[in-house]
Amino acid sequence: MSIKSEPITINLGPQHPSTHGVFRMRVTFDGETIIDVEPIFGYLHRGSEKLAEERTYTQVVTLTDRMDYVSSMLNNQGYILAVEKLTNIQPEPRGVWLRMIASELQRIASHLVAIGFLIQDLGAWGTPLTYSMREREKILQMFEMLCGARITNSYMRPGGVFMDAPQQFWDSLSSFIDEFPAAVDELERLLTSNEIIFSRTKGVAILTPEQAINASITGPILRSTGVPWDLRKNDPYDYYEKVDFDIPVHDAGDNYSRYLLRVQEMRESLKIVKQCVDFIEPGPVRPHHDQVPFLIRPPKGDCYVAIEGSKGELGFYLVSDGSISPYRWHVRSSSLINLTLLREMLVGTLFGDLFVTFGGIDINMGEVDR
Amino acid sequence: MFEFIYNILDFLFDLVIKDIKFESYILTGLTGIIIAFAVINGVLGGVLALIWGERRLLGRFQQRTGPNRWGPQGILTSTADAVKVMFKEDIVPEEADRYIFNVAPLLLVIPVFIIFSVIPFGISLYAVDINVSALFILAITSISGLSIICAAWASANRIAIFSALRSVAMLISYEIPVGLSLVGILLICESMSVMDIVIYQKIPFILIQPVAAIVFFLGSLAEINRTPFDLTEAESELAAGYQNDYSGMKWGLFYLGEFAAAIAAATVFSTLFLGGPNGPVLPGIFWLTIKVVGVLFFIIWIRASWPRFRIDQVLNLAWKGLFELTLVNIIVTSISVIIWTDADSNRLIFIGLANWIFAFPFVLLIFKMLKTSNYKNENKKSISYPIGSDNPKFIKEKI
Amino acid sequence: MNEWNGKILADEINTHIPNSVVSSDKDSVNVEKEKIYEVLKFLKDTSGFSFDLLSSVTAVDYIDHFEVVYHLKSLITLSKATIKTKLGFGREDQPEIDSVYSLWKGADFQEREIFDLMGIYFTNHPNLKRILLWDGFPGHPLRKDFVTNSQSIIPSEDLS
Numbered sequence: 001m002s003i004k005s006e007p008i009t010i011n012l013g014p015q016h017p018s019t020h021g022v023f024r025m026r027v028t029f030d031g032e033t034i035i036d037v038e039p040i041f042g043y044l045h046r047g048s049e050k051l052a053e054e055r056t057y058t059q060v061v062t063l064t065d066r067m068d069y070v071s072s073m074l075n076n077q078g079y080i081l082a083v084e085k086l087t088n089i090q091p092e093p094r095g096v097w098l099r100m101i102a103s104e105l106q107r108i109a110s111h112l113v114a115i116g117f118l119i120q121d122l123g124a125w126g127t128p129l130t131y132s133m134r135e136r137e138k139i140l141q142m143f144e145m146l147c148g149a150r151i152t153n154s155y156m157r158p159g160g161v162f163m164d165a166p167q168q169f170w171d172s173l174s175s176f177i178d179e180f181p182a183a184v185d186e187l188e189r190l191l192t193s194n195e196i197i198f199s200r201t202k203g204v205a206i207l208t209p210e211q212a213i214n215a216s217i218t219g220p221i222l223r224s225t226g227v228p229w230d231l232r233k234n235d236p237y238d239y240y241e242k243v244d245f246d247i248p249v250h251d252a253g254d255n256y257s258r259y260l261l262r263v264q265e266m267r268e269s270l271k272i273v274k275q276c277v278d279f280i281e282p283g284p285v286r287p288h289h290d291q292v293p294f295l296i297r298p299p300k301g302d303c304y305v306a307i308e309g310s311k312g313e314l315g316f317y318l319v320s321d322g323s324i325s326p327y328r329w330h331v332r333s334s335s336l337i338n339l340t341l342l343r344e345m346l347v348g349t350l351f352g353d354l355f356v357t358f359g360g361i362d363i364n365m366g367e368v369d370r
Numbered sequence: 371m372f373e374f375i376y377n378i379l380d381f382l383f384d385l386v387i388k389d390i391k392f393e394s395y396i397l398t399g400l401t402g403i404i405i406a407f408a409v410i411n412g413v414l415g416g417v418l419a420l421i422w423g424e425r426r427l428l429g430r431f432q433q434r435t436g437p438n439r440w441g442p443q444g445i446l447t448s449t450a451d452a453v454k455v456m457f458k459e460d461i462v463p464e465e466a467d468r469y470i471f472n473v474a475p476l477l478l479v480i481p482v483f484i485i486f487s488v489i490p491f492g493i494s495l496y497a498v499d500i501n502v503s504a505l506f507i508l509a510i511t512s513i514s515g516l517s518i519i520c521a522a523w524a525s526a527n528r529i530a531i532f533s534a535l536r537s538v539a540m541l542i543s544y545e546i547p548v549g550l551s552l553v554g555i556l557l558i559c560e561s562m563s564v565m566d567i568v569i570y571q572k573i574p575f576i577l578i579q580p581v582a583a584i585v586f587f588l589g590s591l592a593e594i595n596r597t598p599f600d601l602t603e604a605e606s607e608l609a610a611g612y613q614n615d616y617s618g619m620k621w622g623l624f625y626l627g628e629f630a631a632a633i634a635a636a637t638v639f640s641t642l643f644l645g646g647p648n649g650p651v652l653p654g655i656f657w658l659t660i661k662v663v664g665v666l667f668f669i670i671w672i673r674a675s676w677p678r679f680r681i682d683q684v685l686n687l688a689w690k691g692l693f694e695l696t697l698v699n700i701i702v703t704s705i706s707v708i709i710w711t712d713a714d715s716n717r718l719i720f721i722g723l724a725n726w727i728f729a730f731p732f733v734l735l736i737f738k739m740l741k742t743s744n745y746k747n748e749n750k751k752s753i754s755y756p757i758g759s760d761n762p763k764f765i766k767e768k769i
Numbered sequence: 770m771n772e773w774n775g776k777i778l779a780d781e782i783n784t785h786i787p788n789s790v791v792s793s794d795k796d797s798v799n800v801e802k803e804k805i806y807e808v809l810k811f812l813k814d815t816s817g818f819s820f821d822l823l824s825s826v827t828a829v830d831y832i833d834h835f836e837v838v839y840h841l842k843s844l845i846t847l848s849k850a851t852i853k854t855k856l857g858f859g860r861e862d863q864p865e866i867d868s869v870y871s872l873w874k875g876a877d878f879q880e881r882e883i884f885d886l887m888g889i890y891f892t893n894h895p896n897l898k899r900i901l902l903w904d905g906f907p908g909h910p911l912r913k914d915f916v917t918n919s920q921s922i923i924p925s926e927d928l929s
Contacts, residue, residue, distance in 0.1 A: 010528050018606040029532075032681055042901040049886070050910050121606045123678030125597060130432040196598055196677045199742040209755040213844060216823050216875025227755045229844055235770040303796075304840050304851065306824060315825050317838065328911075332825035332840075332879075340877050351532070352680035355606050369901055758847045 005030055014043045018121045018355045021365025025342075025354075032350045037343045041336070044369040052329035057083050057296040058157065060329060065152035067331065068367035070113045071310040073106035073143070075367075076156040081237055082305040082316035083158045087298040092287055095160020096238050097280040101173070102146060102155055104269040104276070108180075109139040110310035111262040111269075118259055118359035119191060122200055128191055135183050138176055145169040158296055160286030173277065180270055188263060201255035205345040205357040208253060215340040219312025220265065221361060224258045226251035231308040243275040255353075255360035262362075295324045302328075311335050311362055331370060335363040375401045409486050417629045421448040424629075424670050431674035455622035463525055463615045471524035475616070475623035477517035481510045482630040489637050490565050492647045492654030503564040504556065507638055508549050511593055514631065515541040518602065518612050521624075525615035533611030536681055537602040540592050543688035548589035550696035551582040554703035555642060558721060564641060574645040578722035581699040581729045583643045585692045590635040592684065595628065597673040599684055636665035691736050695729075702729040770842075772796075773850035782808055785815075797838075797851035805837075805854045806867040812841060812850070813872050819845040823873035826880060828887040830913045834858045835889060837866060857889070868894035886911040 013024035022043035028036040048067060052060045064075035077099055084091060091099075116132035140150040145168050147155040155162050191197055207217070209225045222229055230247045232240045248264035250257035286292070298320040306315035312334025319328040338361050345357055379397050422437070422445055429436020440446035462468055488503035490496040500506060515538055522534030556562055558578065559570045567575075576583040592599040603611035613624050640646060640661035647654025679687070706724040710717045779793035782800070789804040800808050812818045820841035829836045835857040842849045857864030868891035869876045880891045881900040888909030891897055899906065908915050 008528055008531075010532075017609055032532075032536075042899075042903065045901040047910060050915075119677060123597065123600065123604060123606055124676065125428065125673050127428075127432050127674050130434060134433060190675070194676070195741060196679060199683055200677065200680055202742055213755070213821050214874050215877075216873060216879075218822075225755075227757060227844065229757065234847065235849070302829075302838075304825065304838075306840075313824060315840070317825065317827050317840075319829050328829045330825070330827040332827075336878055336882075337875055340875055350680055350682060351607055352601075352604070352678075755844065757844045759845055 007035060012354075013040075018117075018359070019365075020117065020358070020363060021368075023363075023365055023368070027346075027354065029351065032352075034346050034349055034351065034354060037346045037354075039339055039342055042369055044365045046370065048370045049329050049331065052326050054325060056294075056324045057087075057298070057326065058294065060326065061154050061156065062152070064331075065154055066366060067333070067370055068110075068309070068311070068314075068335065068364045069151055070364055071106050071110040072151060072153050073102045073155060074110070074307065074309045074314060076153060077103045077238070078305060078307040078309065078314045078316050080156045080158055081307060082303055082318045083296065083298070085305055086301065086303045086318050086320055087158065087292075087296055089159045089287065089292055092160045092284045093239075094164070094280060094283040095285040097276050098146075098161045098165060098285060099156055100238050100240070100243075101273055101276045101280075102143070102153075102161070104272045105139050105142065107269045107310045108266045109136045111266050112136045112139075114310075114359070114362035115187070115191075115259060115262055118255075118356070118362070119197065121355040121359035122197060128187065131183075131187055131190065135180065138172070142169055142172055142176065145172065157286050157292075159292045160284070162286075164285045170277075173273070177270060177274055177277070181267065184263060184266060192260065192263070197259075198256060200352070200356060201259060201360070202252075204255050204349060204353045205360065206252070206254045207341065207345065211341060211344070212253075216337050217312070217341060219309065219334055219338065220258055220261050221312070221338055223247065224250045224261045225253035231306055231313060235306070237305070237307055239279070240272075242279065243272050245269075245272050245275075255356055258360040258362075297322060297324055304332075306332065309334055311364065311367070312338055331367075333367045333370060335365075335367040336369075339363060339368065375404055379404075410483055413483060413486055413630055413633060414626075416633050417626055418448040418452065419445075420629050420633060420666060421451070423666070424673075427667070427670045428674050431671070452622065455625075456619055458618040460618035460620060461615075463527075465526040466615065467524040467526070469524075470520050472620070474517050474521035474524060475620045475627070477520060478514050478627035479623050479630065481513040481517075482627055482634050484510050485634045485638065488564055489641055490568050490646060490654075491658055493569070496565060499563060499565050502562045504552055504562045504567065504642075507564070508545070508552070511631075511634075512541065512545060514593070514627070517627075521616070522612040525612070527614050529608050530612045530614050533602050533604075533608050537595070537612070539681070540599065540601065540684060540688075543685050544589045544592040544692075547585050547688060547692035547696050548593065550693070550700065551579075551585040551589065552642070553696070554579045554582045554699050554725075557700075557703050557707050558718070564646075567642060568646040568648065571645045571648055573718050573722065574643060574648075576643040578718055579643070579699065579703065579725060581695050581725065581733055583639075584733060585695050585699070586643065587639060588687070588692060590639060591669065591672070592688070594631040594635045596632065596669055598676045598678045600678055601681055601684060604678060632666065632669060633662065636662045636669065639665055687740065691740050695732060695736060698732045699725070699729050771848045773848055775851070778850055781818075782811065785811055791855070797853050800852055800854045802854050802856045802866055805852075806869060806872075809839065809841075809852065809869050810872055812852070817846065818850075819843045820850065821845060823869065823875045823879075824849070826869075826876055826883065828883045828889055828911075830887060830911065832913050835864050835887065837883070837889065839869075863890050864888070865890045865892055867892055868897075870894050885909070888912060 007028045007030050009026060009028045011024060011026055013019040014022040024040040024043065026038040026040060027034060048063045052063055061076055061079060064079045065072040067075050112132040112135055116129035119128040120126065143153055144150050146165055147153050147162055207221065207225050209227045212222050212225050213227065218229065226249060228247045228249045233247055245268045248261050248268060250261050300320055300322045302317065302319040304315060304317045306313045313332065314334055315332030317330040318326055321327040346354060376397055379400055426436040426444065437447040438444040440450050462471060485507055487498050488500060488506055518537045519534040522530035555567060555575055559567050561567065595602045603613065613621055616624060640658060644661045647658045649657030702725055703721065706721045710720045775793040775796055775798045779790045779798045782798065783790045786804060786807055789801050789808050791799040791801055793799060812820045820843045822842040822844055824840040824842045827838050829838065834855050837854050837856065839852040841852065856866055866889060868880055870880065878900060880894055881897060883889050884891060884897055885899040885901050886909055
């Protein structure tokens with residue numbers, strides 16, 4: 001028996017509780033089944049790339065904070081690495097270690113947000129979210145000790161970081177390192193073996209490695225398809241060669257493996273932080289002003305530096321014309337590019353899978369629209 | 371209760387106005403109004419308390435304080451909210467079908483209050499005792515589906531239509547297991563009157579009819595749209611579902627209706643399965659309140675810790691899980707009812723034992739069958755992409 | 770991960786696709802605009818290069834011409850390379866270049882973004898329309914001749 005049905009088109013967003021910001025999807029349904037998805041961007045476009053052309057190299061750091069506002073330290077790090085490569089600045093070791101500690105903590109915070117909101121999109125009434133936000137809060141408080149800001153840090157400078165960490169920071173960092181594994185265990189007890197989460201996320205929005213790589217999808221989504229591709233290992237920057245960590249990989253390529261992978265990556269990040277604390281030695285955190293002036297004038301040329309952001313390959317393309325501000329600044333935003341296959345992932349699934357997949361991709365509208 | 375209040379009124383009127391003889395229908399009407407007033411206001415007070423309790427409890431579950439500003443422990447928060455809702459602007463969308471749009475909230479609220487008319491709050495403390503009240507409850511609860519589809523249709527909103535369609539699909543699917551789960555009880559009690567069922571419950575029926583209790587609880591969760599079956603107003607998918615275009619007191623009525631429905635479901639469950647007002651020492655109404663609060667706590671606990679199912683899984687659970695369980699329950703119960711016919715107190719124990727031994731294993735079996743199959747090997751990390759398998763050409767040339 | 774020396778890569782490309790390389794330096798290869806699709810297809814499909822990941826596509830406005838920059842990565846050979854191409858000399862209104870969408874789907878949003886912000890038309894792109902700005906936005910803001918103060922507040926109806 002066949003029932004005559006007509007497709008129905010719904011605009012989800014830009015004002016919607018679970019689009020993670022101002023994102024809009026024009027979704028066509030046949031009953032509950034999705035038959036077409038068209039993502040529409042640009043509601044948070046602030047023209048960061050144009051703004052950067054009128055700012056000095058140091059001032060652009062503040063623009064990077066506001067791109068992916070849940071992982072601003074990582075954005076700082078990527079941009080600073082690009083400036084350092086363009087200008088040939090030798091960073092101070094203590095500054096680099098602090099940079100790595102900050103960005104790994106930020107990766108944990110970002111993954112916590114991703115997991116929390118993924119489960120929120122699944123319909124859990126905020127409990128996993130508050131659990132993960134409690135841990136994120138500790139990290140944000142540590143950032144406040146580092147640089148006085150919680151979200152928009154602007155902590156890093158060419159050649160190192162803005163200021164040395166106070167003693168208070170090391171105290172709370174050591175207690176965080178002690179407590180965090182237990183907190184992740186608690187979160188996993190609540191979520192990992194939960195039948196509802198399992199049945200909702202398993203086998204939904206499956207990607208194959210070939211598809212993912214062809215669509216330039218990177219980060220946890222690529223690793224969840226079974227490709228151990230992590231720029232921290234494959235193209236090491238800063239001192240990632242000196243620390244020992246694993247790349248968690250899953251081969252299912254569905255939403256559940258994306259969730260599980262993020263949990264495992266948090267543990268790996270904590271391992272890196274632990275080693276950084278062991279390696280760090282007293283010293284200056286950034287070069288003296290004689291070597292790196294306030295107004296940096298890189299030589300003419302261009303460079304592309306990519307780091308492993310919390311959401312994938314975060315690339316910065318800088319073109320210098322020898323003046324005090326970038327001639328062109330382009331951000332390869334992983335959030336935007338990871339959405340390339342959104343349509344392919346969603347067509348054929350049900351309405352309930354839509355926002356779960358969306359949460360599993362883990363985008364940030366600040367970075368999608370810039 | 372009716373005769374009690376009637377007699378009091380009669381006595382009072384005789385006392386005050388001696389000369390005029392009142393017609394009995396006036397007294398009947400007055401008695402009815404008093405009872406309705408008491409029940410409705412009791413439920414309304416319960417709703418306010420439930421909203422406060424739910425928010426405080428969710429706060430506890432989520433490691434935050436919850437509302438604590440108005441009154442001690444924030445107990446007046448829901449009162450303040452109710453006052454605020456009353457004075458909010460009432461917006462009707464331009465394309466809405468105004469008549470149906472206005473009627474829909476009432477359609478949701480009124481049936482919920484009607485349910486309480488047949489609930490015994492104590493032994494012989496009830497508004498009406500109709501001899502098919504168990505059937506009456508089942509019939510009345512179905513009206514809420516009509517309300518939701520009216521609201522969605524009238525507000526001319528596509529998301530609301532989605533919500534209404536989900537609601538109807540769920541309601542139809544869960545009516546059947548919920549209705550069938552009561553058959554066992556009716557067979558044992560040989561009566562459809564809730565009062566009779568309460569009187570018969572020397573042992574709470576949750577111990578005699580475990581399968582029916584599970585099915586009825588899950589089914590009533592689905593019918594009142596609570597987590598994990600809150601697909602009708604799935605916040606992360608449909609925003610507010612059928613309530614999207616409602617505002618002011620009309621929205622307040624929906625809110626009221628939902629929470630009153632939660633109380634109604636908890637009350638019906640505790641009446642049918644937990645012994646209702648039966649209990650030692652304390653009067654029946656206290657026992658009923660304690661049981662209802664316990665069930666509501668359980669419902670809130672579930673809401674705080676579980677995500678929601680997808681629509682196909684919800685319907686699967688109803689048709690592939692609960693429906694079969696009710697059939698098993700009916701078969702086991704009817705056989706045991708035939709075997710133990712004499713009405714001594716051991717009869718319930720024998721029937722209960724038969725149910726635990728022959729029917730309950732099916733719960734575990736069916737839930738195991740419905741469970742999503744696990745990953746074959748969690749630690750398997752096969753690398754399916756030939757990463758680093760080839761060398762770049764220029765390195766080859768150098769060698 | 771190794772970075773290809775632009776000069777070596779340029780020789781390789783030139784032997785397989787004659788007259789395709791304009792110039793090359795240590796970091797990058799500058800390719801003829803007409804041959805860009807051919808060159809990238811060669812780099813993607815030939816073993817020994819196997820650039821399967823299109824890391825980033827972007828464009829730069831050098832006032833007298835535009836430059837489209839492709840950052841390629843290879844997971845198979847663990848190497849990366851930069852390919853550039855110059856186009857749009859003399860400020861022509863519609864600088865055009867072949868889309869690489871059929872090679873890498875990852876080029877989809879990135880090329881749309883370049884079209885939106887830089888005004889470079891990608892032929893053969895299946896869905897080339899503005900991505901971050903709305904339809905009818907005046908001009909392309911990342912071009913150097915875009916006036917930032919006054920232009921952006923013109924209502925979109927006044928445009929055609």
